[in-house]
Amino acid sequence: MTEKRISHTDLPRLLARLRERGPVHAPLEDETGDAVLTELSSDDLISLRYRNFRLSPKSFLLPQNQVLFRFQDGKEEEPALPDREMVVFGVRPCDAKAMQALDKVFLDGDQNDPYYARAREKTVVIALACTRPLSSCFCTSVGGGPGDGAGADVLALELDADLLLRALTPGGERLLSSVRDLLCDAAPSAVKEAEDRVRAAEEQIAPVKVDGSAQRLSNAYDSPLWASVSQKCLGCGTCSFLCPTCHCFDITDEVRGGTGRRVRTWDCCAYPLFTLHGSGHNPRPTPKERWRQRIMHKFRYAIENFGRPFCVGCGRCIRSCPVGMDIRTVLKEIGV
C-alpha cells in the first residue's frame, strides 16, 4: 500500500493512458459551470474544483433507465453487458461508500443482480478525498469520512502540486501498476500533509447523533411526531433520486404491437403511488407513513439487515429538497 504520486500537470496523461483500455469518466464542467462525471474524449480538461456532483455516481451501477431485454415477434434479445473495464475518476468518498451499501443489496451472493454485478465488476473507482466539506455534509456521523476509501479501488488525495494515489483493492493495484511509468513514490512528508488536510476537513464536519438509531427508531414507531415532521414533504422524489444509496426500482414493459422492451427505472418510496395496491388500498397513504418508512429503512432496517445505515452523509437531499426538509433535523426531532 505504498502511496504513489503524480503531478496535476501529468494527470491528463494518466487519464489518456487509461482511455486506451476503456472508457474513462472524469469531472468536466458543463455549460452552467457544474462539474459532471462525463466520458472523456481527447482534449477534455478535467476540473477538480468541485465539492460534489449534483447526481450521485450510482447511475454507473444502477442506471435510471435500463433495458433488461427486448422482444420482437416472439424472439428475445438481451442487450450486451459491458465487457470493457470502465474507470470513474473523482468519486467522493461518501459516494464510494454508498456503492458498498448497494453491493449489499444487489450482490448478496444468493441472488446476484446480473446487471449490477457486471457493471460493478467492470467499473474501477478512483475516489478523490475531500478537503473542503459543505455544511450539509455529515459523512463522519454515519461511518465514513472525507478520506475514507471504502468502496473505491484507488483513493486519490490532493496536494497543491500533486495528487497522491493509494491502491485499496487488487483492481486498484492492477490499475496503478499499468501506469507505473507515469508515477513516482510519494514521500512520507507528502503523505502526512495529505492526511493532515483530510483530518482538517473531518474537524469541519458537524456531528449528527446517529448512534443507536436502530433501537431508538424501533421504540419510536408509534410516535405522534412522525405526522408533524413529515407534513411538509411534497412527495417529489428528489431526495431518493439524488441519494447514492437509494435503490428502489420499478420494472415496466413498453410494448407496441409485437415489439417491446422491459425496462428498469428508478422509483421512490416518497411517491404517493409507491405502495398503491391494485385493489386501491394504500398502506402508506400520507407523508407520515412514507417518511417513517424512509427513515426506518435508512437508519433501522438497513442496520438490522446489513449492519450499516443506508445514508452516507452526502447532504444532497438536504441541499436539493424544494421545501428545505433536513434529514438531520428529522432524526433529531424524532428522538434518534
Added chain:
Amino acid sequence: MQFEGIMNQTQSVQQAASKQAWEPKIVAFLCNWCSYAGADLAGVSRIQYPCNVRVIRVPCSGRINPAFLLRALQNGADAVLVSGCHPGDCHYISGNLVARRKFALLKALLQYVGIEPERVQFTWVSASEGGRFAAIIEKVVEQVRKLGPNGRLAKRL
C-alpha cells in the same frame, strides 16, 4: 411449430411492407355524431380518399385529452387529425367549443418547440359532409407526405 410458422409469415409480410416507399400514417380522432358519420357517408357514397388514415371514434371532440394526441405521435403516427361537429352543432352542446380552445393551445405549444404545425390538424366535419371529409384527408395526407416521417416525437423501442 405452428407458432413459429405464423411468426415467420408475419415477419415476411413486415419485411415486404418495409421495402415499399414510406406512406404517411395519420390517426384521426372523429367525433361519433358528426365527423365519424361524415366519414362513414364518404364510404357509403364510394368517394375515394387516401387510405393513410386510421380512425378512432370518440363521443365528442371535447373528450380528447391533448395527451392522447401526443401519445399517438409518440407511437409513430406521422400526424394526428381531430374532427368534430361545427360550432353550434355539438351533440353535447358545447364540447367542441371547449375542445377548440384546447387545440389552439396544443398547436401553439407544439409549433413553439419546433414541431411542424401540420402534424396536428383540426377541422369541423358534419354528418352530411362526406365529400368534405374526403377532401380534408387528401389535403392532410399531401401536406404530411411533404413533411416526411415523424422523427421528432416518435419513440424508438
Added chain:
Amino acid sequence: MTASHEIENRLRATAEKLLREKKVDLFLGYEKASLPFRTTPLLLTAAEEAGRLVWNSFCTVNLAVYLPRLFKAPADAREAKSATPPPKVGIVLKGCDARSVVALIQERQVPRENLVLVGIGCPGVVDAQKAEKTLGEHEALGAGEDAQGSIRAVVEDGTEITLYRQEVLADACLECRSPMPAICDLVLGGPVEAKETDAARRRAAEFESKPPDARWARFQEMISKCIRCNACRQACPMCYCKECLLDQTRPRLIGAGTDISDVTIYHLARALHTAGRCTECGACVRACPMGIDTRLLTRKLSLEAEDLYGYRAGQSADAIPLLSAFAMDDPQDFLTEPSHLPAASSSAQEAEQARRAK
C-alpha cells in the same frame, strides 16, 4: 418598499392573533431552514409559537401547494360520517401564490370561506441555486437581507459578501407582473409595483425568433437532463390529481424512464394540463434538481391564453376556468380547410352548397 423585518413582525402578530382567537386552526407560513438562502414551510398550530414565522426574500415555496391536501373530500359516505370538518386555514401569500389560491378556489379544490388570506406585496424571491452559484468556490454559511433588500452572505472564512439582487432573483420574479396578491383578507406591507411588465413576452419572442430546428434542438437539450423525479409536478399547486395521467398504468401513456421521447411528452403534457391554470410562480423551476427551465413552455401557454382569450389564471375567484369556458367567436384560424371538394354525388354536393350559402 416596507422593510422585510417590519413585515415579519406584523406577520407574527397577525398569525398569533388569528390562532389565539381561533379564527384559524392552522397557519401556513415559513420558518428558518438549516441552509442559507432558504426557508422551510411551517404549518403552525400553536399561537405562542408565532415567533417562528419569518418573512424575507428566501420565502420561495408556493404554500398553496399544501391546500388541496388539507381539504380532501371524504372518499365515500362511510368516510364522510367519521370525517373531521375541514379546517380553517390562514396562509401567507405572495402575489403569484395568491393567484394559485384563487385558481384552486375556481376549481373547487379549496373553500374560500375556510381561508384567511394574508397577502404581502412581493419584491421577488432569491433562487438558492443561483445565489450559491454566484459565490463560486465559497460556500455561504449564513445569509440575510438588510433593510434596503440587499442580500448579504457570510462565507466559510468569515467574510461577508453582498449579492447583487438582480443576479440572484428567481427567473419567474424577473418577469413578474403581479407582485400584489389579487385577493386577500389582509395585506401586510406597502404596495409593490411590477417592474418589467413585458419581460415574459420578450423572452418568448426571443425564443420564437429562432428557426424551428434550433428551437427543437434547444428544447431537447434542455430536457435531456431530466431524471423524471417529478419534483416539478409535486411542487406545483395546480397538480393536485390523486393519480396523475402520466403515472397511470392501465393504459400506460408514457414510459417511466428517461427515454427522451417520454421526457418530451411528460413536459409537453404537463405544460398543457396547466395551461390557463399556471400562475408563473416558478416553483417548478426552483424544485428541479437538474436546473431545467420548465417555464419555457408554461410562459408561452400563459401568453397564448391571454392573447387568444384575454384570460389570466387566478385573477378572479368567480371566473370560469379557461378550458371549461368558451366563446362562440373564439379564434379558429388554425383549422384545416379543404383546398377543393372532389366530384361527389349531386345530392351531397347540393347539400354542401346549401350549407355554405347559410
